[in-house]
Amino acid sequence: MDDKTLHPNRRQQDPFIPIRKVWDMFIAQCKMNYSPGSNVTIDEQLLGFRGRCPFRMYIPNKPNKYATNTNVLPQGEYYFKELSQPVHGSNRNITCNNWFTSIPAAKSLLLEPYKLTVVGTVRSNKRETPEELKNSRSRPVGTSMFCFDGPLTLASYKPKPSKMVYMLSSCGEDAAINLTTGKPEIIMFYNQTKGGVDTFD
Template structure:
């Protein structure tokens, strides 16, 4: 089976060039048969199956790399999440590919290492990760008004904290801390309004969706599975968004700037949104 999976990955990468924005996330292949590395994730829509780490193009859901989780692989010095991201990104070293991920993966050490390999990265980050700013105004429990944001920079890393319904913390190794973008938030049941946020957060919301584009196939696969009266048949239907363009192209063609800011003594230089207009560009503290 492994040789076949490696073959698929090689063909996916040879026959299609991603547009520069991808996301990394886990996905579940429904499977209820006997398997030593079958996973049970009670919080997932597909609770029983094979867990797969996936890198997919943000705009199309094209699967450009994946790795089946077959259980713990010994003692990993830098942790499972760190290893997974670096393994998936290895074919793109030096390409300046922008990779978006959630807080299971994101950490200061990971983003710094990715930068040394010519990879851009951005993702939500957990408050207890090592290396984050220690300024009390940048902590998860800091007092902030709704849609207020604060930004800090250390070398090429940009950290932001934004108060939405919940506090959102995000880390990037390639965004300008002074730039902003917009996200839509609900004003009432019928209307949404644009809210100005740091550019890193706006890009995260826009591009952290590649893997989600293929997850709807699990619902379709589940429906087929119920009609067939089983769940013990291993299915590759989640790969369809990647398989179809690859096969079509294979049939038709047989051919294979950064913003730097000097750090302060404490290491992190900080900004925040205007106290009178939370949607304005961040101000120096």
């Protein structure tokens, strides 16, 4: 561990400085010893902590209300880009939940230096979600709707009368429906690539 008296200025810029060297060595070993496939997954796990910590943040709508602060970007997009750094520019797909997924982030990640596609769930209150895709009493259970914006596909699926599932893909998906389940293929792909992470959690 580092001696905090040796780097008072660096400690202000980097709250992680007491364990920075060990942490960087650990991350470097992870990158060297694991080769991801064409599909990877990003997920978050919020752990409650009430001790002294200079980089926690209060989130009132969470059961454990403290998490790390970020800079200008929305938290989800910031951490997506941070966590995916080892695969930037690799044209891989990253599956994630609605904490990370947004249309602005998906568009940004298609470009250099990221060159990544995204498949993820979307929160119903996102302003980019058209009203036509949202739930209505007249909409039958089991129906799907799609809208397209270049390589982006936004899908809504109604599994129950009072429930809607929203999915975003930047893979240039079409309006394909799985013939066995009746669900959009975007949902099937999401379940295949993220199910293991959800089971682990």
